[in-house]
Amino acid sequence: MSTTPRPILFVSLPESGLLNPMLVLARELAQRGTADLWFATDEPRRADVQRSAGRTPVEFASLGEVFSELSAVSWSDEVYREVTQSSRFKAHRAVIRQSYRPDLQAEKYRRLEAVVEKVGPALMVIESMSSYAVDLALTRNIPFVLSVPFLPSNVLTSHNPFGSSYTPKNFPVPHSGLPFPMNAVQRMSNRLFKLRTLALFVNPTMGKVLSEDARIRKELGLPAPSPMTRIDRAEMVLCNSVPELDYPFEIPAKMKLIGAVMPPLPESSGPEDDAGLREWLDTRSSVVYMGFGTITRLTRDQVGALVEVARRLDGKHQFLWKLPEEQQHLLPARESLPGNLRIESWLPSQLDVLAHPAVEVFFTHGGGNGFHEGVYFGKPLVVRPLWVDCFDQAVRGQDLGISLTLDRPQTIDPGDVVDKLTRVLGDPAFRRRAERLGELQRAAGGRTRAADLILGLPALN
Structure with missing residues (x-):
C-alpha cells in the first residue's frame, strides 16, 4: 500500500440534519487510525468537528461564519412562515427563492478553494446540499463521494419535467408529498409541480439571479449547473436509507444504501x-x-x-x-x-x-x-x-x-x-x-x- 499521504476532505453545510451523519463517519475513520482527515464547514461547528477525533485527529477547516440567508435556523419569521405554509409547491418555491444565492455560494466556493489548496485532498466526501463543494470537485477533477441523508429518490428524481432522472417518469417529484402509484388527479398534480418549478426560473426576478449565476460561473470557470451531475460524476453515493423505505424503482449501482449512520451507543456517559x-x-x-x-x-x-x-x-x-x-x-x-x-x-x-x-x-x-x-x-x-x-x-x-x-x-x-x-x-x-x-x-x-x-x-x- 502506498505511504503517500491521501487526505480525505469532508464538506458539509452546518445544519445538524446534514452535518451529523458526516461527523459520525469522520469519527469512524479516525477511530480506525485513518490519517489526514479534514472537515470543512462553517465556524460555529468547530468544536463538533474537533470532538470527532479518534486514534487520529479530524482537522477543522473553517469556511467562515454562517450566512443567514443560507441557513434555515436563522431565517426571519416571515421567511419561516413562507417555507412552512400548507401549499407544498409554494413552500418549495419559497425555499428556492430564499436559498438560491449565487453570490453567497461563490464566497463559500472561494473559501473552500483555499482549503483545497492547503490540504490537497485525494478524495472529497460531500454532503449532497453543498453544491459549491461539488462544483469545486468537478472543476479540480477531485474524486468525490456524495453523502445523502434523505430517501434515495430525493436526489435521483429531477424537478425538471424534461431533464434526465433515475426514477420513472411518473414517480412523485421531491417535496410534493405525493404517493406512488398515483391516481389521475395526483399524476396531474405531480406534472404541474414540475412545470411550475420550471416556470419559476423564467420569472423576471429569478432571471436576474440566473444571469448572476452564469456570470459568476464564467468568472470561476465552473460548469453549467445540472441537477444530476452530482450523481453522474460521483465515485459513489452513500445514502443513509434502505430501498424498503422508498417507493420501488431501480437504484443505480453507484448508490450504496447503508441505512442510518449511527454513532456507538450510548452517547451519554451516565x-x-x-x-x-x-x-x-x-x-x-x-x-x-x-x-x-x-x-x-x-x-x-x-x-x-x-x-x-x-x-x-x-x-x-x-x-x-x-x-x-x-x-x-x-x-x-x-x-x-x-x-x-x-x-x-x-x-x-x-x-x-x-x-x-x-x-x-x-x-x-x-x-x-x-x-x-x-x-x-x-x-x-x-x-x-x-x-x-x-x-x-x-x-x-x-x-x-x-x-x-x-x-x-x-x-x-x-x-x-x-x-x-x-x-x-x-x-x-x-x-x-x-x-x-x-x-x-x-x-x-x-x-x-x-x-x-x-x-x-x-x-x-
Missing part, C-alpha cells in the same frame, strides 16, 4: 451527563417522545395544543418533549402542566432516547434524519410534516404502515394528535412493521460499511 433522564425512562412503561428538529418554531397556540395532548393522555402515557429554551416562554405556567409531561431544552443524545425500550412512539416533524432514526430503533411514528422533504417521508411512512400523519399540521389540533397517537400506540402492527424495517437498516451496515466502502475506493489506494 446520570451526571443526562440529568437523570435515563433513570426517569427506566421507571416508565410507555413514553411518547416529542422532538421536532432544530428548524421548527412553534407558536403559543401550538405549544398549548401539545400540552393539552399530554394532559388528555395523562394516566396512560408519559411524554418527553425536547423543546428549545428560546421557545419555553410559550408554555403555560409550570404549576399547570400535567404530571406526565417532562420537558427538556437539551438532550445529551436523542439516539439514546429513541433506543430506550420505554419509548413507544416518536412524534416528529419527519425530517430525513429523524424519520430514519426512529425507524432504525423500531419506533412507529406520528408525523407533523414541517416542510419540503418532510411530506415525502410522511407519505411513505403512512403507506408502509409505520406512521400516521396529522390532518392539520399547521394548526396542531389536540384531538387530531390524540387520535393519531392512540391509533399508533394501540395497534401492535405499527411497531412490528417499524421493527422489521429497523432490522433492515441495521443490516445495511451504517457507519462501518460506509467507512469500508470509502477506504476501498481507488482514489485512496
Whole structure:
C-alpha cells in the first residue's frame, strides 16, 4: 500500500440534519487510525468537528461564519412562515427563492478553494446540499463521494419535467408529498409541480439571479449547473436509507444504501451527563417522545395544543418533549402542566432516547434524519410534516404502515394528535412493521460499511 499521504476532505453545510451523519463517519475513520482527515464547514461547528477525533485527529477547516440567508435556523419569521405554509409547491418555491444565492455560494466556493489548496485532498466526501463543494470537485477533477441523508429518490428524481432522472417518469417529484402509484388527479398534480418549478426560473426576478449565476460561473470557470451531475460524476453515493423505505424503482449501482449512520451507543456517559433522564425512562412503561428538529418554531397556540395532548393522555402515557429554551416562554405556567409531561431544552443524545425500550412512539416533524432514526430503533411514528422533504417521508411512512400523519399540521389540533397517537400506540402492527424495517437498516451496515466502502475506493489506494 502506498505511504503517500491521501487526505480525505469532508464538506458539509452546518445544519445538524446534514452535518451529523458526516461527523459520525469522520469519527469512524479516525477511530480506525485513518490519517489526514479534514472537515470543512462553517465556524460555529468547530468544536463538533474537533470532538470527532479518534486514534487520529479530524482537522477543522473553517469556511467562515454562517450566512443567514443560507441557513434555515436563522431565517426571519416571515421567511419561516413562507417555507412552512400548507401549499407544498409554494413552500418549495419559497425555499428556492430564499436559498438560491449565487453570490453567497461563490464566497463559500472561494473559501473552500483555499482549503483545497492547503490540504490537497485525494478524495472529497460531500454532503449532497453543498453544491459549491461539488462544483469545486468537478472543476479540480477531485474524486468525490456524495453523502445523502434523505430517501434515495430525493436526489435521483429531477424537478425538471424534461431533464434526465433515475426514477420513472411518473414517480412523485421531491417535496410534493405525493404517493406512488398515483391516481389521475395526483399524476396531474405531480406534472404541474414540475412545470411550475420550471416556470419559476423564467420569472423576471429569478432571471436576474440566473444571469448572476452564469456570470459568476464564467468568472470561476465552473460548469453549467445540472441537477444530476452530482450523481453522474460521483465515485459513489452513500445514502443513509434502505430501498424498503422508498417507493420501488431501480437504484443505480453507484448508490450504496447503508441505512442510518449511527454513532456507538450510548452517547451519554451516565446520570451526571443526562440529568437523570435515563433513570426517569427506566421507571416508565410507555413514553411518547416529542422532538421536532432544530428548524421548527412553534407558536403559543401550538405549544398549548401539545400540552393539552399530554394532559388528555395523562394516566396512560408519559411524554418527553425536547423543546428549545428560546421557545419555553410559550408554555403555560409550570404549576399547570400535567404530571406526565417532562420537558427538556437539551438532550445529551436523542439516539439514546429513541433506543430506550420505554419509548413507544416518536412524534416528529419527519425530517430525513429523524424519520430514519426512529425507524432504525423500531419506533412507529406520528408525523407533523414541517416542510419540503418532510411530506415525502410522511407519505411513505403512512403507506408502509409505520406512521400516521396529522390532518392539520399547521394548526396542531389536540384531538387530531390524540387520535393519531392512540391509533399508533394501540395497534401492535405499527411497531412490528417499524421493527422489521429497523432490522433492515441495521443490516445495511451504517457507519462501518460506509467507512469500508470509502477506504476501498481507488482514489485512496
